[in-house]
Amino acid sequence: MKIKSQLSNIISDALKSANIESDDVVISDATKPEFGDYQFNGVMKLAKVLKQNPREIATNLVEHIDTTGMIAKVEVAGPGFINIWLSDEWLAKEATAILNDDRVGVGYVENPQKVVVDYSGPNMAKQMHVGHLRSTIIGDTLATLLEFLGNDVIRQNHIGDWGTQFGMLIAYLEEQGADGATTELKDLEQFYKDAKVRFDESPEFADKAREYVVKIQSGDEHCLNLWQSFIDASLGHCEEVYDKLGVNLTRDDVRAESFYNPKLADVIKTLKEKNLSTVSDGAECVFLDGSEVPVIVQKGDGGYLYATTDLAALEYRAKELKADRICYVVDARQGQHFKQVFTIAKQAGMVGENVALEHIGFGTMMDKGGKPFKTRDGGVIKLIDLLDEAVVKAKESIKERDAHSEDELENIATVVGIGAVKYADLSISRESNYIFSWDKMLSFEGNTSLYMQYAYARIQSILRKYDGEIQGDIIIGDETEHRLAHLLLKFEDTLSKAATDATPHTITSYLYDLVTQFMKFYELNPILKGGIEEEVKMSRLQLAKLTASVIKKGLDILGIKVIDKI
């Protein structure tokens, strides 16, 4: 249900019939319940242009607003605000209409786009660490969300599988032999360290490593095979993490750095042809307007850099994949890099004028002291360890509850633990750094996944207890039901805002509002207690059921599971 745009149409019509000229009508949420459900604040601006009294314009406008359908009443308030109340009957009718809709009333976007979402991007030389968490789950949510709204989404996992370090790694892999390597590769971090030690202590080995770098790049079969088996093993580690996280990334989504390698020479050629690059200190550079520091696209020794690869990737995505919008879910610290690369790509015509290029930046995960999140001895925390710990902690916190079998407990702990990690991350406005806290994450209180999952389980419990067919329409009986129904219908507006701004946290705060409102409703309006009219009971059951569906769908888009019993 696109409530805001419908209201906007009604107001536009009213403006027309009142003969008032105006541009886009922007409807905002009411700032307070006393002010209704929505408000239109545009009259004050109009008053200035028309040089008229805003109150008069508002009063005049209000008389032309159609209040026979979705709007129950409108009021002029303050200097010229127009407050809008939705009609109970309309809410009831619309909410009833989506009761059996598996999209819970969410339609599709008017103009579907082809969207490339670039996320996760682990480095094959190392184990995934907490730094990859945000990119992976924010990106995955964005992809799922855009897809749900009807866009054609292409996921791209731009893995780091190319560069000098791989010479060392495969030389070491070869030295270890097949068996030793399989066992050692279980811990990539350790493997990397061991290889580095070997590299530093043995000049012969170091020479071989350097030689292997050249060999991979020139397509030597033996080295490429070694390299391929190393990448396969490393990617296997990532897939283990994706699996635990419930992230929808497969090998088909992988477009590695190596994939772009054959295209890099052409990138430089294009830049030269367009006279965008010049040689400075032996390196091929692009000097952008107003900057004295260049973007280097080719090193003095002929090697390419990450800007070059990103340009090749941009061109591929725009021209081969034919993307309308390309989203890079990458750490905010790389903002400058993307700004530069985007500018160059547009100037060089590698990407069409109307392709939207977006850097979906996010902040860093911090510990309690506000420092980057590390292990006690200052090392990087492996993502897989963090996830396993979340499950262990979740188990502790739910153990004292109702008796569960060991299997059930394990399953619940997994859903709860992983959900908590994801929700905690997604519920923070993505651009700010955030402080990681187990306690807050695994709390049942406040804006947490457990509060949502608990509410969901409670509703399931009610539905189980009723154990009959639920039928009949939703009727709005009081203020709490009005607000609940309104929130349920606002789901689509919420999702489209989240999709446009690429802000998963607008979904979490919506869900939190929804659940809070449900709790209020439920506290005040008994559902299964005696003495309640059948019609009312059915309506309340329907509201509860619909709330559960929206919670489930909302969490589903965030990649978080629900369970019927906690």
Add this chain to the structure above:
RNA sequence: GCGUUCAUAGCUCAGCUGGAUAGAGCAUCGGUUUGCGGUACCGAAGGUCUCAGGUUCGAAUCCUGAUGGACGUACCA
């Protein structure tokens, strides 16, 4: 040095395409129950939105400057 970004309750965070008395959660204090899952619900208290100017009928939100922090800044990604 230059650039980017941030500063909101004791703590963790919303709100930022300018709108009415700046909102949540935690913690603190108080209340609700013969309970449809009380890990719930209701309430109180808590603020010079870092500071100083400016634009405006109206600024946490936009602009300028200051202060403090984070990050980036020529051949890593």
